[in-house]
Amino acid sequence: MRASLIQIAVDPDESVNSRRQRVALLVREQREQRGADLVVLPELWPTGAFAYESFVEEAEPLEGPTYDVMSKAAADAGVWLHAGSIVERDPEGPLYNTSLVFAPDGELVRTYRKIHRFGFDKGEAVMMGAGEELVTVAAAGLTFGLGTCYDLRFPELFRGLVDAGAQAFVVPAGWPARRREHWTLLARARAVENQAYVLACGTAGTHAGVEQAGHSIVVDPWGEVLAEAGVAEETLVVDLDPAKVASTREQFPALKDRRLR
Numbered sequence: 001m002r003a004s005l006i007q008i009a010v011d012p013d014e015s016v017n018s019r020r021q022r023v024a025l026l027v028r029e030q031r032e033q034r035g036a037d038l039v040v041l042p043e044l045w046p047t048g049a050f051a052y053e054s055f056v057e058e059a060e061p062l063e064g065p066t067y068d069v070m071s072k073a074a075a076d077a078g079v080w081l082h083a084g085s086i087v088e089r090d091p092e093g094p095l096y097n098t099s100l101v102f103a104p105d106g107e108l109v110r111t112y113r114k115i116h117r118f119g120f121d122k123g124e125a126v127m128m129g130a131g132e133e134l135v136t137v138a139a140a141g142l143t144f145g146l147g148t149c150y151d152l153r154f155p156e157l158f159r160g161l162v163d164a165g166a167q168a169f170v171v172p173a174g175w176p177a178r179r180r181e182h183w184t185l186l187a188r189a190r191a192v193e194n195q196a197y198v199l200a201c202g203t204a205g206t207h208a209g210v211e212q213a214g215h216s217i218v219v220d221p222w223g224e225v226l227a228e229a230g231v232a233e234e235t236l237v238v239d240l241d242p243a244k245v246a247s248t249r250e251q252f253p254a255l256k257d258r259r260l261r
């Protein structure tokens with residue numbers, strides 16, 4: 001199966017609506033021009049992950065403007081679409097950092113509310129509620145476990161996803177340039193320790209004064225980097241093979257030696 005990761009530049013001079021339309025065009029191209037089965041977008045790309053001051057104003061219901069545009073783009077292209085995350089306004093509760101996954105017919109089949117909120121005592125950590133559920137989705141021949149950005153620092157989440165059947169992880173992010181080395185190191189660590197693919201899709205550009213790391217990365221179950229972006233807007237296209245997960249786990253069966261659960 002083939003995946004495209006679109007590292008989007010979040011530029012404050014582009015309106016949220018223009019960005020939605022522009023990204024929908026990029027999604028539509030992935031099937032026809034690149035043969036993708038799955039397309040992945042970054043965390044909070046409509047607003048920017050650090051644009052805290054716009055979170056309340058730009059928050060949207062699950063089936064809001066990003067849903068409308070992305071559902072149609074997935075259906076037009078006929079691809080699985082992990083549409084990154086949005087600031088979700090739950091009518092009954094707080095805001096959430098919520099990822100949306102669409103099937104090739106445009107149906108929203110999974111949502112994932114980011115479990116580990118970033119910011120310590122400010123930003124997302126105080127403005128948003130924490131998700132509580134581990135989420136996996138079977139798509140195009142692989143079972144994907146979902147995480148978001150700061151989640152990458154918490155190995156127990158990914159181990160839990162492996163226990164739930166994950167063979168690959170999708171991690172949308174808005175990771176800052178200042179900690180770029182952590183991003184690529186942690187992506188490789190999560191792949192090696194879980195013998196799983198990691199598809200980590202970040203953002204480019206600078207928003208709310210925070211330069212983004214870029215360097216979206218795809219790592220195979222042995223820890224080899226299959227593709228890595230630079231700092232500008234870029235699309236990575238990679239082929240993933242479910243048999244590679246099985247063979248890695250068979251030939252080096254470290255997961256079977258776990259003692260603590």
Ligand SMILES: O=C(O)CCC(=O)C(=O)O
Nearest residue numbers: 049118149150174175179
């Ligand atoms: O953990 C980090 O260094 C960055 C995390 C982050 O930026 C986020 O979760 O939004």
